[in-house]
Amino acid sequence: MQTTSHDLVPVTAADPGGRIPIARMRSLYRLHEVEKRMARLPAKEHESLRSTYERMLEKGADRFQVKPSGLPAMEHLYDELPNFSEVLDDLKRQLALCQDSRDALEITPMLLLGPPGIGKTHFAREVAELLGTGLGFISMSSLTAGWVLSGASSQWKGARPGKVFETLVDGQYANPVMVVDEIDKARGEHAYDPLGALYSLLEHDTAGAFTDEFAEVPIDASQVIWVATANDERSIPEPILNRMNVFEVRSPDFDAARCIALRLYQQLRSKHDWGRRFDEAPGDAVLDRFATMAPREMRRAWMTAFGNARLAGRGSIELADLPEAHGKRGPIGFMQ
Secondary structure, eight states: OOOOEEEEEEOSSOOTTSOOOEEEEEEOSOHHHHHHHHHTSOTTOOHHHHHHHHHHHHHOSEEEEEEOSSOOOOHHHHHHOGGGHHHHHHHHHHHHHHTTSSOOOOOOOEEEEOOTTSSHHHHHHHHHHHHTOOEEEEEGGGOOOTTTTTOOOTTSTTOOOOHHHHHHHHSSBSSOEEEEETGGGOOOSTTOOTTTTHHHHTSHHHHTTEEOTTTOOEEOOTTOEEEEEESOGGGSOHHHHTTSEEEEOOOOOHHHHHHHHHHHHHHHHHHSGGGGGSOSSOOHHHHHHHTTSOHHHHHHHHHHHHHHHHHTTOSSOOGGGSOOGGGOOOOOSOOO
């Protein structure tokens, strides 16, 4: 599928480095193809498909293809996510190639391998914010149908477009970050392979003419930035692994976890008006306790601790304010 792109234009929102992201407009599909498909629909039938075509025509085919105007500031990510330094280094190299040039942003699909709760999904969201583009999210652990990515035929009852199509058509960007969370937990029903669409979507050339099975209109998905997460690579097909840069992300060590906890405390304190009632930094004993937690648990633990300290009329966090280890809860119900 051939697409057209227009001149680079500034985008109004500044990136984390204080620069103005720039973008060219990229046409993702041909409007006359959509019109032709809609004209062929029988009257008063396939209303969902007709509505999809009408939405495509109403929104038009052009989307922003965004990239930072220069190498964005990433120091805050190295501080916030110290166990992702290898991934950040690779991302920085790829960003450097397109800065100060007319080249589009090209990021090799990446797979983040590591135990639960270490921040893999959070990292993917931070990448979207860093690049100033949109975000699509697919949790494979809660989905079983093989058409989640690529859509289901409109002949099926209850059929609808896939996540890739919806993210591109309903969004503002031609190059959103698409997160495939827990890709190792994908499971199909009968003959459906939930990862089947990725064989073409992860290849730049074939992704340029990706056809959703519901809409049946070729759409340019070649600029999508893919970030997959997994706990174990053994259940991921080798052809998928070969199409991605695979990074093993380890749990942060004690000192790194302590830094993550401190930074999160400071962020929460600064983002809320009630934060001014609390000390600028927590005590060492509290930070040492947080260093034993997974990054995923830290935010909830801080919010619990802030609330408990406030109830006690204190502006400092004490160990007693923290929730029990691993978020254990007492029984809820009627006493017998």
